[in-house]
Amino acid sequence: MLLRVVLSEMDIRRLSIEITPPSVDALCQVLRANLGLRGGFILQFEDPAFKDQLTNLTDIRDLPEERATLKVLFTADAACSDSTLDSASLPSLSSGESDSQHWPEPFPIPEFSHDVELTLQEANGRYAKDGSVLVIPKGMKTDILDTLADSMSKISPYPERQHYENVAKALVEKHPCLKEPGSGKGWYGWFHSLKFKLGNYRQKLSAAGCPEVRVNKRKGEEAKGPRMKRSKKGEVHYCPDPPEGLSDEDMEEKRMMMEVEVLKKDPDHQHIDELMSATFSKRRKEIVGDQPLIGDVMARWPAMFCERQVRAEFKRVVSIDLLESFLDGLDDLAPRLLEVYEAATKSAKKPALKAILDCLKKDDTNERRRIAALLGLPHYLREEPSDIIRMCDAHGETLAAAMEGMQLGLLIGYEGDNQDAFPREVFNVAVVVEGTVVLHNFKDVPSSFAMLLGIIYCVNLEYPRAMKYSFEFLQRVVMKIKPDQASARVHGIRNKLLRYNL
Structure with missing residues (x-):
């Protein structure tokens, strides 16, 4: 059976399964195992009986036999909500917002225990009549927070600030009797209570064996602070x-x-x-x-x-396509980056940056503009790239000599003499990690940069200190992964680029 699975507008996957699952629940588990879906979701399918309009899939027999189109709608507590994660990807992140992309908006508030629901129903009626809010007993508040923490942790045990705000706001919208009379927003206290509750709830998850939480280990018994190994x-x-x-x-x-x-x-x-x-x-x-x-x-x-598996692994980890996102972002920014570089060489002494720009005067192709934008970035950001990006004659010095002292970076091989800042003809580019070539035979520098960034994510490496701002720029500005958390230096160049866009 051939399935076209729509995870989002930017992430539509093709999946072939040999045997049609016996039930909708079984189909959910097949999708979890093959596409790495996390959290609750429901399925819709293009119903031939209604001119391929989307209809909720409740009976597996309604699905066309040979091929079908499915749409996945993520929820917090749907029928297929047993939160597991295999591998591939969640809906793609066109804006680079990672976890925010699969966090339900608005957050669906789950049902609380029967006695709490009865109390809330009565209190909501009073609120509708005279605007009176509920004085919440301690046990009832604990029940509400425990239920919300359980639903939130199924999506992510490490929600971000906007996620807490999203849940707190949804709570008081569904149950207005829970609004805080002294708060302008009406939910700020719930926001803080949820943060404390999730912190306690993660301890329970760790004791229960949740890998994403247990990986946060302490450095040692004498250490006071945690060594945070979670997403950075x-x-x-x-x-x-x-x-x-x-x-x-x-x-x-x-x-x-x-x-x-x-x-x-x-x-x-x-x-x-x-x-x-x-x-x-x-x-x-x-x-x-x-x-x-x-x-x-x-x-x-x-x-x-x-290359095939680095791209696949990167998509599993980050949920966006590595090469496509990198090159599209670079092409969008390269003209403005080069203008910023040009202005910098006129106002300050930056000989290395000027030498890179001079290469374009001899050959101003799109490919070389990409290379100049990438190689000029560390020089503009006042970083030293010599131990991360190296040029070498493919038939001159030995590979061991070219990689000496190189912990992480790109080795760009060329043939013949090269008197310029970067060669006209690239023979072979290799990705080096810990003095070992892990990828090679790339014929262009931009794709090699993308693969280097992919390897950093795939094997969980820190950005090299000598070029940490350059790699942060590639992540947050070029690929738009967590752009709102940029450092001051990266934020500064991003603002300059935006001004050049006006």
Whole structure:
């Protein structure tokens, strides 16, 4: 059976399944396992009986036999709400807002216990008559907060400020008797109560074995503060739960199958895709929790170190397409970046930046403008890129000599003499991590930059200190991942670019 699954306007997936599931619930679990859906959702399908208008799917027999189009609508507590996460992606993030994209808007307030619902119903009636608010007993408030915390944690155990505000606002809109008489917004106290409740609730989740919470380990018994291992770069699926129905032993068996498949002369890439998808939670648990050396990661997960799988893994982690998002964002910004660079060379002594711009006078193609925009970024941001971005003659110095002291970066190989800031003809670009080439044979610099950023996310690396603002710019401004959390320096250049757009 062939399915066209609409997760969002920007994320429409194709899924082939051999056997039609016996029920709608079973179909939900198939979608969870193959697409990594998290939280509650309901399904709609294009109903042939109504000229392909969307209809809620309540009986699996209503689904067309050979091929069908499904639309996934995310909720907080729908019938298929057993929160699990396998691998692939949530709805794509056209605005780079990561978790905000799959957080329901407005938040659907769940049903509370029967006695609380009866009390609220009566109090809401009084509020409608005379505007009187409810004096909330302690036990009732605890029940409300516990229920909300449970619903919120199924979406993310680490909600952001706007998520707490979203829930608090939805609560008093559904039950106006819970408004705070001394608060202008009417829900500010609930906002703070939810933050404290989620903090306590995460302790319960950690004790119960939730991977995303347990990964926050302390440095040692003598350490006072926590070592936060949770998402720092806008990851949506940072350390996900294992997929339902798959034990750790099952995933290890699939990992070994993947290892064998990669060694074949003509590997089945579709099969590798499926195995990598099924073992995503195990891989993230190892990478995030154990922080292995890159050599160990390559030995255990050899399939991940190719362009196809880096793009797939990045989409599982961040829920956007790596190469498409990077190049589209770069093309949109490159003309303004070059104008900003040009202005900077006139007002300050920036010889390295001027040398990069001079290359465009000899050959001003779109590809070289992309390269100039990328290579000029660290110089404009007053960073030193020499240990992260290196040029070398492909037939001159040895690879070991070219990579000496290189912990993370790009090695750009060219042929023949090169007297310019960057070569006209790129022979081979390699991505280097911990002195090891993890990806190579790229023929253009922009795609290589995207792959370097993808590797940083896939193996959970920190941005290199010497170019941390450049990589932050690529993340927040070029790819629009968490743009609202930019540092002052990145925020400054973004504002300049916006002014050039006027």
